[in-house]
Amino acid sequence: MNTAASSSSSATTRRAFLRKSALAGAAAAFPAVVRAANLNSRVQLAAIGVNARGYADLHGCASHPKLKVVALCDIDRASFAKADKDHPGTPHFEDFRAMLADLGDKVDAVTVGIPDHMHALAAVEAMRRGKHVYCEKPLAHTVWECRQLRLWAEKKGVVTQMGNQIHSSVEYRLATRLIREGVIGKVKEVHSWLSITGNERTRLLEPPAPEPVPKGVNWDLWLGGAPTRPYAGVYHPFAWRDWQDFGGGGLGDFGAHIFDPVFTSLGLTAPTAISADHSGINRHIWPTRSTVRYTFPGTEFTAGPTLALTWSDSGMKPTRKQAGISGDLELPAAGSLFIGEKGNMVLPHVGGPRLYPVQNFKDFVYPKDLKGLNHHHRWIDAILAGERTSGGFHYAGPLSETVQLGNVALRVAPPVVPKRGTNTVAQPPQILWDAANFRITNNPAAQALLTKSYRPGWEVPAA
Numbered sequence: 001m002n003t004a005a006s007s008s009s010s011a012t013t014r015r016a017f018l019r020k021s022a023l024a025g026a027a028a029a030f031p032a033v034v035r036a037a038n039l040n041s042r043v044q045l046a047a048i049g050v051n052a053r054g055y056a057d058l059h060g061c062a063s064h065p066k067l068k069v070v071a072l073c074d075i076d077r078a079s080f081a082k083a084d085k086d087h088p089g090t091p092h093f094e095d096f097r098a099m100l101a102d103l104g105d106k107v108d109a110v111t112v113g114i115p116d117h118m119h120a121l122a123a124v125e126a127m128r129r130g131k132h133v134y135c136e137k138p139l140a141h142t143v144w145e146c147r148q149l150r151l152w153a154e155k156k157g158v159v160t161q162m163g164n165q166i167h168s169s170v171e172y173r174l175a176t177r178l179i180r181e182g183v184i185g186k187v188k189e190v191h192s193w194l195s196i197t198g199n200e201r202t203r204l205l206e207p208p209a210p211e212p213v214p215k216g217v218n219w220d221l222w223l224g225g226a227p228t229r230p231y232a233g234v235y236h237p238f239a240w241r242d243w244q245d246f247g248g249g250g251l252g253d254f255g256a257h258i259f260d261p262v263f264t265s266l267g268l269t270a271p272t273a274i275s276a277d278h279s280g281i282n283r284h285i286w287p288t289r290s291t292v293r294y295t296f297p298g299t300e301f302t303a304g305p306t307l308a309l310t311w312s313d314s315g316m317k318p319t320r321k322q323a324g325i326s327g328d329l330e331l332p333a334a335g336s337l338f339i340g341e342k343g344n345m346v347l348p349h350v351g352g353p354r355l356y357p358v359q360n361f362k363d364f365v366y367p368k369d370l371k372g373l374n375h376h377h378r379w380i381d382a383i384l385a386g387e388r389t390s391g392g393f394h395y396a397g398p399l400s401e402t403v404q405l406g407n408v409a410l411r412v413a414p415p416v417v418p419k420r421g422t423n424t425v426a427q428p429p430q431i432l433w434d435a436a437n438f439r440i441t442n443n444p445a446a447q448a449l450l451t452k453s454y455r456p457g458w459e460v461p462a463a
Contacts, residue, residue, distance in 0.1 A: 054113025150397030249286025
């Protein structure tokens with residue numbers, strides 16, 4: 001895809017696009033889109049991270065007929081083997097910054113499938129250069145980083161997508177349609193839950209003993225902006241999610257998935273208050289058990305002026321009575337319960353919606369005209385068309401901010417301790433969130449946790 005337009009013609013095209021588009025601030029006609037306008041061309045993709053989700057994103061994008069993989073980047077040389085079978089001869093890089101600098105306009109778009117603590121810098125370095133970005137959930141590691149990714153996408157006019165693939169699934173699309181069509185009436189409250197714990201993968205409470213760095217792993221690049229620490233196998237390649245310096249625990253891992261149909265169906269944006277309790281937390285690991293309570297402004301799809309959304313993990317979930325379930329049916333291991341004026345909807349994580357009480361919906365016929373969509377291809381098609389996706393950073397940013405605000409609330413909340421002589425516990429204090437001004441108005445300790453410190457040379461630039 002060759003850049004043929006001059007800077008002045010690009011600016012003219014951009015102004016014309018913004019005048020005509022009903023999606024101002026979405027995908028403006030900057031050079032990458034101009035190149036993509038040639039339907040005989042192909043989107044040139046570089047993959048940042050080619051293991052686990054990184055490989056899945058690479059594979060999902062590469063099946064698009066108008067995409068060409070031009071570079072592979074990973075800090076672990078062993079990770080290239082699988083990708084090389086699919087894309088033999090594709091150049092390898094260790095450092096995404098060097099890759100982006102070396103390849104320049106040979107790259108149109110990138111996938112970011114690396115640990116959460118490095119999402120923001122990789123995505124921003126790509127967007128600064130006018131590259132389209134597909135970034136894995138939960139988009140970024142802190143509330144501030146999530147905000148910056150949205151702002152950079154708006155500033156550069158790039159086409160973005162968060163990697164919560166279930167957003168495009170028929171199950172979540174059907175659930176959204178049922179809520180928006182008022183099948184259960186206006187929604188009064190929502191409960192979302194997860195079976196695993198915040199430290200499910202390691203069950204550790206403190207950093208493990210140092211181990212030798214495996215051959216082929218660039219541990220310094222893996223750490224990136226995180227505090228320096230010795231290598232241990234519990235961090236790379238997967239169990240990093242348990243550690244506060246690298247991931248977001250159970251909420252950070254699954255919140256962007258499970259909250260997605262809640263946000264989409266109800267038109268949510270930002271909570272105004274968050275509180276949390278947990279089984280105990282330190283500076284290293286996420287808690288084994290946690291509950292987070294969000295208050296959102298009401299929307300046209302909610303029953304009142306506010307909506308309560310409760311998150312719980314470690315197998316805690318609503319009761320069958322709350323859901324209106326009778327007989328031998330059970331709530332799924334993970335999912336959401338929408339409590340409505342006319343009935344309830346249970347939406348399993350990766351499963352179709354179910355309506356309760358059964359007798360309320362005995363004559364209801366589920367729509368059959370919806371289909372699942374290819375989440376990766378939707379992003380590439382949007383690049384080629386100069387449009388934005390429904391899962392772009394304009395949407396994924398506020399959703400991911402909500403996820404990370406829950407983790408902020410967990411880090412400042414005291415553990416649950418019953419009142420002396422009773423079985424009751426005190427209600428945890430709320431943190432009050434002013435999204436427009438990016439400010440927690442009543443808790444300086446929580447305000448400080450909206451961002452983090454970076455190792456020198458690894459700072460994320462502000463938009």
